Amino acid sequence: MELDEILNSLKSGKITVPNARKLLSLYSLEKIEDFAKIDTGRKYRRGIPEVIFAEQKQLSETKKIIQRVLKKSNSILVSRLKKNDYNKILEFSKKSKLKTEIGKNSTSILIYKKPLKKNKGKVGILTAGTSDIGVAEEARLMCEAMNCQCISSYDVGVAGLHRVIPVLKEFIKKEVDSIIVVAGMEGALATLVSSSVNVPVIGVPTSVGYGYGEKGIAALASMLQSCSLGLAVVNIDNGIGAGAMAASIANRINMKRTKH
Numbered sequence: 001m002e003l004d005e006i007l008n009s010l011k012s013g014k015i016t017v018p019n020a021r022k023l024l025s026l027y028s029l030e031k032i033e034d035f036a037k038i039d040t041g042r043k044y045r046r047g048i049p050e051v052i053f054a055e056q057k058q059l060s061e062t063k064k065i066i067q068r069v070l071k072k073s074n075s076i077l078v079s080r081l082k083k084n085d086y087n088k089i090l091e092f093s094k095k096s097k098l099k100t101e102i103g104k105n106s107t108s109i110l111i112y113k114k115p116l117k118k119n120k121g122k123v124g125i126l127t128a129g130t131s132d133i134g135v136a137e138e139a140r141l142m143c144e145a146m147n148c149q150c151i152s153s154y155d156v157g158v159a160g161l162h163r164v165i166p167v168l169k170e171f172i173k174k175e176v177d178s179i180i181v182v183a184g185m186e187g188a189l190a191t192l193v194s195s196s197v198n199v200p201v202i203g204v205p206t207s208v209g210y211g212y213g214e215k216g217i218a219a220l221a222s223m224l225q226s227c228s229l230g231l232a233v234v235n236i237d238n239g240i241g242a243g244a245m246a247a248s249i250a251n252r253i254n255m256k257r258t259k260h
Contacts, residue, residue: 049145055080075112103137110141120147121250124176128157128183131208135239136182142243158188177250180242184208187219194231203233204242
């Protein structure tokens with residue numbers, strides 16, 4: 001039974017509460033052979049779509065998960081595909097008559113059946129440098145999978161501080177609900193942005209950087225030590241997590257705004 005059928009059957013008295021609970025439980029968790037358990041109810045429960053972390057998966061496993069999830073959902077985000085599998089998944093999606101959206105400098109792909117409605121919250125996305133774009137694009141794809149509008153501006157780091165001011169003015173003018181800041185090296189951009197705007201900021205330290213505090217360690221430490229309030233920080237290179245958090249905040253704000 002589809003989710004709507006279960007709820008309507010419960011409302012009309014055709015099934016009992018225990019039966020509905022059992023059916024909903026089955027609806028929310030599906031086993032794919034012996035390698036995956038899919039949380040198909042996450043989109044309904046949390047507004048967050050299924051994400052495949054494909055870096056260590058076989059191509060055949062990734063394809064099976066995509067097929068199963070899209071039987072009950074409109075979209076799925078495939079994160080960090082192996083380079084050899086990237087074009088194969090694009091071709092697989094095309095043959096399956098699925099639509100795709102890709103990210104610049106990224107091997108993540110957003111796959112969907114019907115056009116995504118970008119009519120909910122607004123998220124601003126910044127990167128300190130061009131080397132941070134891949135992680136920022138993962139965050140953008142996640143936000144768009146959650147029906148958010150994204151306004152992106154890249155290469156506006158503190159090495160040229162004047163670059164970020166016009167961007168923040170644009171974000172404020174367009175009333176973004178949250179901002180993602182992606183930065184490597186010392187990660188100072190997150191503090192600067194957080195101290196300049198009146199919306200929640202999610203900092204994403206990246207593994208861009210070398211020397212003392214290399215591989216994102218300095219950026220992570222700097223963001224965690226920030227004295228600017230209103231800044232939350234995710235793990236190194238975690239664009240997916242940042243996108244989910246920023247979109248959740250933005251959609252929640254937009255929902256309250258719509259009610260009023």
